[in-house]
Amino acid sequence: MEKKVVSLEDRIPKLQHQRKQKTNRRLISFLSIFFLLILLVIYFQSSLSKVGSIKVEGNVHVDAKEIINLSEITTSSGFWNINTKNVQKSIEEHLQIKKATIEKKFPNQVVLVVNEYESMAYLEDQEAYRPILENGQVLKERTVNIPADAPVLIGWKKEEHIKEMMSELKKLSPSIFNSISEIHHTPDKTDPWLVHLYMNDGYEVMASVRTFSKKMNTYSKIVSQLDEDSKGIIHFEVGTYFESFTPLTTMEEDETINENER
Structure with a gap:
């Protein structure tokens, strides 16, 4: 049985095309990472990385402002720097609050959900x-x-x-x-x-x-x-x-x- 022989001249264009595709993929990956880093730098330098709003839910007897003060979260706080466990512990020190949970909603909203004693x-x-x-x-x-x-x-x-x-x-x-x-x-x-x-x-x-x-x-x-x-x-x-x-x-x-x- 005769083997099909492919000449070197026929193989070179295919190799060149494959190398070009591989180079393009690397370039696209590099550019994507580069632009992502730029966007992250812009985000963290902008007001979007700070807490934009603080909302309280579930409170009946305890004033919302009092709960926000206990959380120590302000509009100057970094959105990603909030330690939810510490905030929860601080709010639950209030005698009328049984449980507290902290929810982060993108891009920069914080929701403090409390469960009061009945x-x-x-x-x-x-x-x-x-x-x-x-x-x-x-x-x-x-x-x-x-x-x-x-x-x-x-x-x-x-x-x-x-x-x-x-x-x-x-x-x-x-x-x-x-x-x-x-x-x-x-x-x-x-x-x-x-x-x-x-x-x-x-x-x-x-x-x-x-x-x-x-x-x-x-x-x-x-x-x-x-x-x-x-x-x-x-x-x-x-x-x-x-x-x-x-x-x-x-x-x-x-x-x-x-x-x-x-």
Whole structure:
């Protein structure tokens, strides 16, 4: 079988064309990198490399200016020099902010997204009511309207007591939490944590903050055992028993309700 022979004269134009293509590709790559570097230099020398705008989202109680001040970001800050972890930590030091995230949007916008602690109750304060956050922080804002969407704390003076109460309220089931109207702090010599509750269904409860959530989560089961027409006080201090508002007339009414766990 005869082999096809290609002369050197025929191969030279092809080699020259391939070398030219390779040289052109290198030149294009070099020029692309060169112009990209020029654009980067222009960008970092221009105002576009600085923060152009700062936006705050998710805030309800905390003022946006206060959050921006905590972030320490200004329009003089370098857009790419922002340390998001440090900014997040600074904002979350605020007692009313649970979580903060920092978003960078090209070319130079910064968005500070915050998640505040929710309002769980209200503190009665000189014929007005101040919201209490889930972490126990009492807000300065006041309303004269009686709150209907959360329990009202009455007679609470110390911050540590309020925080302990909020911690216990968070452990309640939603149905029991929503059935509480007022929580009065009524300490005595034997129990400085004693509370007196007024419920939306007409019952009252005496309990201790130290065992509050554990005892109160049995409230619905206790009430289901009582006569609907018999209102009174359910005691959760030590044992569990029911004290009727009306005088006892029969031996059956004089019986106490033992704890369900016994």
